[in-house]
Amino acid sequence: MELARPRPDSTTFSGATEKGLVDNTHRLSPGPHCYADTLRLTKELSFPHTVAEVCDMLKRTILSLLLASFVGTGALAKSPFVECAVRTGQNASVFIRADVTPTINGVAIEEGDEIVVLGQNGACAGKVVWTGETASITIWGDDEMTDSVDGLRVGEALHFVVFDASENMIFGSAPTDVGVAFDTEFPFEHVGEYRADALFNVLYLDIVGDPVDPPTAGVVDSFELGAPYPNPFNPLTTFELEVHEPQDVAIHVYNSIGQQVASLHNGFLPSGLQHRFQFEASGLSSGMYLIRVHAELFSASKSVILLK
Numbered sequence: 001m002e003l004a005r006p007r008p009d010s011t012t013f014s015g016a017t018e019k020g021l022v023d024n025t026h027r028l029s030p031g032p033h034c035y036a037d038t039l040r041l042t043k044e045l046s047f048p049h050t051v052a053e054v055c056d057m058l059k060r061t062i063l064s065l066l067l068a069s070f071v072g073t074g075a076l077a078k079s080p081f082v083e084c085a086v087r088t089g090q091n092a093s094v095f096i097r098a099d100v101t102p103t104i105n106g107v108a109i110e111e112g113d114e115i116v117v118l119g120q121n122g123a124c125a126g127k128v129v130w131t132g133e134t135a136s137i138t139i140w141g142d143d144e145m146t147d148s149v150d151g152l153r154v155g156e157a158l159h160f161v162v163f164d165a166s167e168n169m170i171f172g173s174a175p176t177d178v179g180v181a182f183d184t185e186f187p188f189e190h191v192g193e194y195r196a197d198a199l200f201n202v203l204y205l206d207i208v209g210d211p212v213d214p215p216t217a218g219v220v221d222s223f224e225l226g227a228p229y230p231n232p233f234n235p236l237t238t239f240e241l242e243v244h245e246p247q248d249v250a251i252h253v254y255n256s257i258g259q260q261v262a263s264l265h266n267g268f269l270p271s272g273l274q275h276r277f278q279f280e281a282s283g284l285s286s287g288m289y290l291i292r293v294h295a296e297l298f299s300a301s302k303s304v305i306l307l308k
Contacts, residue, residue, distance in 0.1 A: 077168035080214035081116050084124035085140035085151040086247075090196040094126070094137040094158070102130070102205040104162055104171045112299070114163040115205075117152075125152045125194075129299045141196055152194035162207055169211035177209040225293060225300045228279070232305040235282040239302065241293065246271045249295040253279055256288050264291075281306050 094117065101108045102115060109115075109130055116127040117139045126139035139158070142151040152158070160180055161172035172178045183201035184190040192200065226240040243249065249269045253262040261284060264277045279291060286308045292301045 077165050077214075079114055079127075079163055079165070080170070081114065081124045081127050081163065084116075084127055088140045088143040088151045089145070090141040090143075090151075091126075091138050092141070092152075092194060092196065092198040092200065094139060094200045094202060096128075096135045096137075096202045096205065098132060098134045100202055100204065101132075102160075102162060102202075102207070104164070104207050105209075106206065109162055109164070110166060112165045114165065116161050116163060118159040118161060119149070119152050120156055120159070121149055123149070123151075129294060139194065141194060154195050156194045158192045158194060158200070160205060160207070163214065164211065167211070168214060170214050171209070171211045172207040173212045174209065177207055179206045179208070180204060223293075223295065223300065225302065228291065228302055228304045232307040233279075233281075234307050235284075236278055236280050237304055238276060238278045239291065240274045240276050241269070242274050243269050243271050243295065247295050249293065251277060251291065251293050254290045254292060255284075261289065269295075279304065 096102065096115065103109065111130060111132050113130050114127050115130055115135065115137065117125045117137060119125050125141075126137045128135045128137045140151040142149055142153045157175070158180075159172075159175050160178050161170055163170050180192060180202060181204040182188065182190050182192055183203055185201075187199055188201045189195070189198045223244060224240075224242040228237040228239040231237055241249070241251075247269065248267060250266045251264040252260050252266075253264065255261050262279060262281075264279060265275075269275055279289070281289070284306060286306050289304050289306060290301050291304060293299060
């Protein structure tokens with residue numbers, strides 16, 4: 001019997017009801033606590049608004065901010081795939097267009113879920129965090145100069161799995177659970193077997209069956225993303241990021257309807273340093289923005305509120 005993928009109820013967010021979130025807005029509705037805290041902020045940041053106006057603006061945006069913190073990446077489980085093959089000397093590319101949304105038991109995967117390609121030995125050869133946009137996965141081949149198998153071997157079948165970050169489950173652990181079809185048009189490879197420099201364009205990806213719990217051994221934090229300060233801000237906020245492994249990192253900022261409004265970094269970051277970034281929003285309107293960090297070993301987001 002085929003089981004539908006479990007989904008949280010639309011009115012429930014990680015144990016907090018929508019009504020409960022609305023009730024919590026009293027903490028920032030005009031009252032003694034909001035007046036005291038906001039008076040300090042308005043003085044520090046020189047907002048051209050009265051205290052009551054700022055409290056009203058916060059009350060209108062606090063529900064969106066709370067929802068983002070419950071259903072966004074803050075509520076997602078850490079990926080168990082932290083030791084994927086990388087820079088082995090040869091690779092191939094897998095493309096998944098935005099209109100080819102992968103599914104689990106016929107239900108579309110969610111933003112924040114991970115699509116992972118495994119080798120026959122179960123090792124991660126490449127992965128990507130699904131954002132709802134066209135995705136590209138670099139899958140790394142085995143380095144034949146080493147004794148260990150650290151990537152895909154030529155002719156090895158691509159085994160797709162999906163890590164459901166909201167449920168902390170892995171779907172597709174058995175290759176027979178995975179249905180996948182590839183583009184047959186040149187220059188794409190229509191047979192899902194690895195070879196160096198190959199291009200694979202996924203036309204269909206559905207995983208059926210029951211999930212399994214992810215392994216926990218060896219899973220460690222691979223980053224530390226600090227809270228932006230000040231928040232709310234006008235027009236500049238600052239945050240720090242430390243990566244525990246050197247890797248490529250992209251940091252972009254999105255508005256409340258998902259449009260990218262700024263790119264803060266897109267390139268290599270060394271480990272062991274506190275990297276400081278600033279989001280300058282003088283040309284943007286008041287509202288909530290999402291600072292999203294994507295890297296080879298992790299992804300994370302922080303919400304900020306711009307008050308002008």
